[in-house]
Amino acid sequence: MPFIQWQPDFATGINQIDSQHQKLVGMVNDLYEAMSRGEGKDALGRVLAGLVDYTKSHFATEERLMTQHGYPGYPAHKAEHDKLTAQVLDLEAKLKAGKAVMTVQVATFLKDWLANHILHTDKQYGPFLLGRGVR
Numbered sequence: 001m002p003f004i005q006w007q008p009d010f011a012t013g014i015n016q017i018d019s020q021h022q023k024l025v026g027m028v029n030d031l032y033e034a035m036s037r038g039e040g041k042d043a044l045g046r047v048l049a050g051l052v053d054y055t056k057s058h059f060a061t062e063e064r065l066m067t068q069h070g071y072p073g074y075p076a077h078k079a080e081h082d083k084l085t086a087q088v089l090d091l092e093a094k095l096k097a098g099k100a101v102m103t104v105q106v107a108t109f110l111k112d113w114l115a116n117h118i119l120h121t122d123k124q125y126g127p128f129l130l131g132r133g134v135r
């Protein structure tokens with residue numbers, strides 16, 4: 001059983017976003033699996049760096065769609081993205097410097113953040129953007 005499993009409830013109805021979310025779910029699983037295999041700091045750092053890069057590009061996609069279509073929830077949504085980005089960059093720096101280690105708690109934080117953000121924040125723009133023809 002994967003660490004985090006894609007659920008139909010995660011779907012926003014916007015294909016490009018749902019594909020990106022599925023990829024993020026897969027990347028959180030990859031991180032957890034690398035950690036469970038006992039991979040070293042450098043290998044875990046590379047997996048985390050890939051997840052951070054893809055997350056940034058995913059956030060940029062959503063932010064572009066929200067601003068292009070004048071989504072009213074944009075400022076609060078952007079603030080959630082910025083907060084998570086800052087937290088993950090801080091974690092990445094601490095891991096690199098040997099001031100933190102990758103733990104189940106860290107992976108669980110990422111898993112829970114992703115699930116909660118999709119279910120409670122991303123899904124709110126679904127009907128709005130679909131109503132403006134975004135697919």
Ligand code: FEO
Pocket residue numbers: 021058059062077081117118121122
């Ligand atoms: Fe899918 Fe707002 O991140």
